[in-house]
Amino acid sequence: MTAKLEVSGLSYSYHSMDGETQALSNISFTVDTGEFIAIVGPSGCGKSTLLSIFSGLLKPDEGEILIDGIPLPDSKVNIGYMLQKDHLFEWRSILSNAALGLEIQHKMDERHKNDLRELMNSYGLGNFENSRPSELSGGMRQRAALIRTLALEPDILLLDEPFSALDYQTRLSVCDDISTIIRGRHKTAILITHDLSEAVSVADRIIILSKRPGRIKGILPIPFSTPGLSPLERRNDPEFSGYFNEVWKILQN
Incomplete structure (x- = not known):
């Protein structure tokens, strides 16, 4: 290696x-x-x-x-950083929270949008795209935080x-x-x-x-x-x- x-x-x-x-x-x-x-x-x-x-x-x-x-x-x-707290914003949907890093880095093109939805579906959040963070369990929130990090394709x-x-x-x-x-x-x-x-x-x-x-x-x-x-x-x-x-x-x- x-x-x-x-x-x-x-x-x-x-x-x-x-x-x-x-x-x-x-x-x-x-x-x-x-x-x-x-x-x-x-x-x-x-x-x-x-x-x-x-x-x-x-x-x-x-x-x-x-x-x-x-x-x-x-x-x-590209380095991804996942913290102790999920830091999801209550006024944003789960999909919108997961897309936050992409928005900040101006990467909301079709490829990244499709990749993000694939991540949501692959890791059990596809049916919760429009949910608010308070409607999800702690484990699901952490999964959303990880998806937000992975969407940026960190090395x-x-x-x-x-x-x-x-x-x-x-x-x-x-x-x-x-x-x-x-x-x-x-x-x-x-x-x-x-x-x-x-x-x-x-x-x-x-x-x-x-x-x-x-x-x-x-x-x-x-x-x-x-x-x-x-x-x-x-x-x-x-x-x-x-x-x-x-x-x-x-x-x-």
């Missing part, structure tokens, strides 16, 4: 009237094309800061980020705890759906999560960060013997607990 994302010696500090707080220190790793990476670590260790840097919202103090071999500021790669998907606001049963179901969708479309994805079980259930590799300032404590491959398992199938696999315990051990050391 070729590297889609290369991170070398990345450091970042927040500055305020009270002084400087280092969030990340000397972070280096690669993400291959089509790979699903999960990043875990204690609260405040800089996980979300990493995604903000990858998306271009923040500029690192030190280090380099290459996407397809090109430095991040010069890269033309890399950044997922910042997108399931954290859902109840446990819905969370398991939506995580399974969204992981299957992302893998089915062969997207490169980076997931931030506090849930170790969730990380083991979806990731090809897990990056484990230390407490602040976040440093890499370990990078653990998750090669289940049976390929192609869904997240729910992974949770029921005999190998699951072993990987979970390995991640926990690295976090605790």
Whole structure:
């Protein structure tokens, strides 16, 4: 596989009237094309800061980020960012919400409109195009938020705890759906999560960060013997607990 994302010696500090707080220190790793990476670590260790840097919202103090071999500021790669909340607007229909990114980027041509409707139909929202967000379940709203992101045809998907606001049963179901969708479309994805079980259930590799300032404590491959398992199938696999315990051990050391 070729590297889609290369991170070398990345450091970042927040500055305020009270002084400087280092969030990340000397972070280096690669993400291959089509790979699903999960990043875990204690609260405040800089996980979300990493995604903000990858998306271009923040500029690192030190280090380099290459996407397809090109430095991040010069890269033309399209990056999709899915946040903790769905941020759907109640005054817009579900279809209109899903089209918002396309509208902002002036891409509402026939091809993109057709692709958007295909996404809506493929992922179970075709009959809810005219519904309002309040009329949908939490899981359906998150699916609409993912469709809004996928409609922009991103090369890399950044997922910042997108399931954290859902109840446990819905969370398991939506995580399974969204992981299957992302893998089915062969997207490169980076997931931030506090849930170790969730990380083991979806990731090809897990990056484990230390407490602040976040440093890499370990990078653990998750090669289940049976390929192609869904997240729910992974949770029921005999190998699951072993990987979970390995991640926990690295976090605790």
